[in-house]
Amino acid sequence: xxxxxxxxxxxxxxxxxxxxxxxxxxxxxxxxxxxxxxxxxxxxxxxxxxxxxxxxxxxxxxxxxxxxxxxxxxxxxxxxxxxxxxxxxxxxxxxxxxxxxxxxxxxxxxxxxxxxxxxxxxxxxxxxxxxxxxxxxxxxxxxxxxxxxxxxxxxxxxxxxxxxxxxxxxxxxxxxxxxxxxxxxxxxxxxxxxxxxxxxxxxxxxxxxxxxxxxxxxxxxxxxxxxxxxxxxxxxxxxxxxxxxxxxxxxxxxxxxxxxxxxxxxxxxxxxxxxxxxxxxxxxxxxxxxxxxxxxxxxxxxxxxxxxxxxxxxxxxxxxxxxxxxxxxxxxxxxxxxxxxxxxxxxxxxxxxxxxxxxxxxxxxxxxxxxxxxxxxxxxxxxxxxxxxxxxxxxxxxxxxxxxxxxxxxx
Amino acid sequence: xxxxxxxxxxxxxxxxxxxxxxxxxxxxxxxxxxxxxxxxxxxxxxxxxxxxxxxxxxxxxxxxxxxxxxxxxxxxxxxxxxxxxxxxxxxxxxxxxxxxxxxxxxxxxxxxxxxxxxxxxxxxxxxxxxxxxxxxxxxxxxxxxxxxxxxxxxxxxxxxxxxxxxxxxxxxxxxxxxxxxxxxxxxxxxxxxxxxxxxxxxxxxxxxxxxxxxxxxxxxxxxxxxxxxxxxxxxxxxxxxxxxxxxxxxxxxxxxxxxxxxxxxxxxxxxxxxxxxxxxxxxxxxxxxxxxxxxxxxx
Numbered sequence: 001x002x003x004x005x006x007x008x009x010x011x012x013x014x015x016x017x018x019x020x021x022x023x024x025x026x027x028x029x030x031x032x033x034x035x036x037x038x039x040x041x042x043x044x045x046x047x048x049x050x051x052x053x054x055x056x057x058x059x060x061x062x063x064x065x066x067x068x069x070x071x072x073x074x075x076x077x078x079x080x081x082x083x084x085x086x087x088x089x090x091x092x093x094x095x096x097x098x099x100x101x102x103x104x105x106x107x108x109x110x111x112x113x114x115x116x117x118x119x120x121x122x123x124x125x126x127x128x129x130x131x132x133x134x135x136x137x138x139x140x141x142x143x144x145x146x147x148x149x150x151x152x153x154x155x156x157x158x159x160x161x162x163x164x165x166x167x168x169x170x171x172x173x174x175x176x177x178x179x180x181x182x183x184x185x186x187x188x189x190x191x192x193x194x195x196x197x198x199x200x201x202x203x204x205x206x207x208x209x210x211x212x213x214x215x216x217x218x219x220x221x222x223x224x225x226x227x228x229x230x231x232x233x234x235x236x237x238x239x240x241x242x243x244x245x246x247x248x249x250x251x252x253x254x255x256x257x258x259x260x261x262x263x264x265x266x267x268x269x270x271x272x273x274x275x276x277x278x279x280x281x282x283x284x285x286x287x288x289x290x291x292x293x294x295x296x297x298x299x300x301x302x303x304x305x306x307x308x309x310x311x312x313x314x315x316x317x318x319x320x321x322x323x324x325x326x327x328x329x330x331x332x333x334x335x336x337x338x339x340x341x342x343x344x345x346x347x348x349x350x351x352x353x354x355x356x357x358x359x360x361x362x363x364x365x366x367x368x369x370x371x372x373x374x375x376x377x378x379x380x381x382x383x384x385x386x387x388x389x390x391x392x393x394x395x396x397x398x399x400x401x402x403x404x405x406x407x408x409x410x411x
Numbered sequence: 412x413x414x415x416x417x418x419x420x421x422x423x424x425x426x427x428x429x430x431x432x433x434x435x436x437x438x439x440x441x442x443x444x445x446x447x448x449x450x451x452x453x454x455x456x457x458x459x460x461x462x463x464x465x466x467x468x469x470x471x472x473x474x475x476x477x478x479x480x481x482x483x484x485x486x487x488x489x490x491x492x493x494x495x496x497x498x499x500x501x502x503x504x505x506x507x508x509x510x511x512x513x514x515x516x517x518x519x520x521x522x523x524x525x526x527x528x529x530x531x532x533x534x535x536x537x538x539x540x541x542x543x544x545x546x547x548x549x550x551x552x553x554x555x556x557x558x559x560x561x562x563x564x565x566x567x568x569x570x571x572x573x574x575x576x577x578x579x580x581x582x583x584x585x586x587x588x589x590x591x592x593x594x595x596x597x598x599x600x601x602x603x604x605x606x607x608x609x610x611x612x613x614x615x616x617x618x619x620x621x622x623x624x625x626x627x628x629x630x631x632x633x634x635x636x637x638x639x640x641x642x643x644x645x646x647x648x649x650x651x652x653x654x655x656x657x658x659x660x661x662x663x664x665x666x667x668x669x670x671x672x673x674x675x676x677x678x679x680x681x682x683x684x685x686x687x688x689x690x691x692x693x694x695x696x697x698x699x700x701x702x703x704x705x706x707x708x709x710x
Binding site for chain 2: 058059060065067068070071100131135138142144145147148150151153190194197198201205206210211213215225228
């Protein structure tokens with residue numbers, strides 16, 4: 001169907017085509033009754049009132065409201081865990097547009113969408129956690145705390161969110177078939193990609209650098225002058241393993257939205273990404289030990305927290321790296337995909353360790369205090385569910401894991 | 412009148428302080444000029460932990476002067492000492508009791524008003540100011556509630572009013588800024604009946620602390636807490652027992668905490684300038700190579 005025909009068709013048809021995936025209302029509603037959707041609906045029924053409660057009665061209604069632990073699971077999961085796993089956009093765009101890895105084309109948009117959604121939802125978690133979220137723009141207008149790492153994070157996340165939106169905008173414009181703006185969007189791609197590299201380098205590392213200000217509170221095995229490097233280095237392999245995981249889940253559960261170009265190239269591209277990820281994981285693993293040596297913290301390894309550090313570094317960095325190497329050697333996609341998932345869990349564990357478990361480790365009853373209240377866990381599950389639903393909504397409508405017949409627009 | 416003291420204000424304050432030791436500072440202070448670093452002339456409080464008897468008069472005075480909500484338990488209820496407390500959204504200061512070998516020691520906790528405050532460095536909106544008088548102040552009209560200052564404060568001082576949905580804010584000691592600006596003593600210092608708290612100019616207080624340590628051999632340990640910790644604090648402490656036994660953090664660097672971050676912040680302009688050149692060149696090189704290859708293929 002071409003551009004002009006679309007414009008002439010009545011709105012009703014456009015609506016069915018774009019929003020209901022070509023179905024009528026009754027058909028569409030029937031298609032929504034699936035086990036996952038029923039589960040998601042139950043989560044939202046329970047969780048949305050809890051979020052409302054937070055805004056009506058204050059943070060104390062849903063969190064520990066602790067003075068010693070001002071940041072809990074909402075930020076530990078949503079911001080510190082979510083942002084490295086959203087490096088997918090900048091890593092895939094850099095590989096494709098700057099370094100010329102053209103064969104990764106089927107995964108670029110998926111990477112950009114995963115990144116954009118991840119950042120968008122990092123901001124959503126932040127809005128839930130901020131005391132006065134309606135002032136979120138204050139670092140841009142009211143006061144400039146230029147010596148603050150959080151000031152840098154705020155500016156960069158805001159700017160990068162815009163950059164990623166522009167990077168993803170061709171998909172939206174193709175979906176809407178708006179030709180003129182689409183041309184403009186491709187023109188700025190290279191500039192946007194390089195802006196994305198700058199902003200990502202800085203704010204990925206800045207999330208670690210936030211903790212540089214608290215040397216007395218973060219356990220010395222996690223507190224290191226290298227912490228910005230740790231966060232940046234791990235975010236790069238995090239992006240690669242996250243693309244492996246997300247692309248697999250899409251191929252598995254959103255198969256109807258994918259084209260054969262995506263599905264047929266996926267296995268080969270997965271192995272390629274895994275090769276990059278494995279290198280990244282070994283580099284990061286070595287860097288972690290350089291950190292221990294730099295601060296001469298070897299003696300701490302025999303303490304309980306030292307053992308926990310070993311669990312993280314051996315069990316959740318080295319182990320997935322070795323497993324992925326095995327998968328690559330044997331050419332086993334299930335092993336590669338499992339180790340990618342394993343590595344994603346390792347990233348989350350590291351960020352939760354830094355922001356929650358190793359933070360205030362010396363306070364009495366520390367391990368008791370870091371168990372999040374049920375309502376806070378419910379908020380995290382609810383927002384994660386909304387995240388997945390919106391991701392699915394976009395992927396099944398816009399050309400993300402499929403190409404639309406729009407070749408005539410491209411030169 | 413924010414910023415600095417007038418001469419008359421200063422004389423009034425000095426008169427209130429009395430004490431021959433501090434008089435030496437007056438002539439110097441008459442020529443007081445704001446200069447960098449400002450804290451060399453700022454005020455502070457010396458807390459002599461060997462003197463505190465745990466009467467909590469300071470808590471009561473603080474509560475009244477700053478019009479804070481009534482306490483959960485009355486100020487003369489000694490049962491509060493059964494648990495270690497900390498400043499809260501309802502109290503700028505609390506006194507704790509620590510059992511040591513030489514008997515109980517009482518310690519007052521409040522904002523130490525650091526010379527280079529971590530809360531100030533942490534705040535992305537500049538909601539904090541360090542006044543030349545020494546007070547570290549917070550402006551709730553600027554705050555958006557990220558609570559990074561609470562993460563950054565090495566002394567666990569800022570509390571947050573989590574129970575307010577619409578106007579939650581940081582709550583912490585203001586060093587009785589309106590009072591010291593008028594030449595009055597901070598309420599807690601004025602209320603202390605046993606001379607635990609001495610208000611004065613910080614350099615003078617450090618001299619006084621050192622003098623007490625030297626003149627009373629065996630009474631104090633040889634450490635002025637806050638002289639160097641995190642770059643120095645306006646409130647400084649001397650004690651007869653090691654500070655770690657009294658819940659003071661003793662793992663802090665001597666330099667201001669912002670120093671820990673400066674290396675990272677210094678890299679920011681480098682990334683902004685070098686990255687575009689580096690990655691722009693990568694892009695150009697890859698493009699050049701593929702174009703050359705296309706031309707060769709055509710030939």
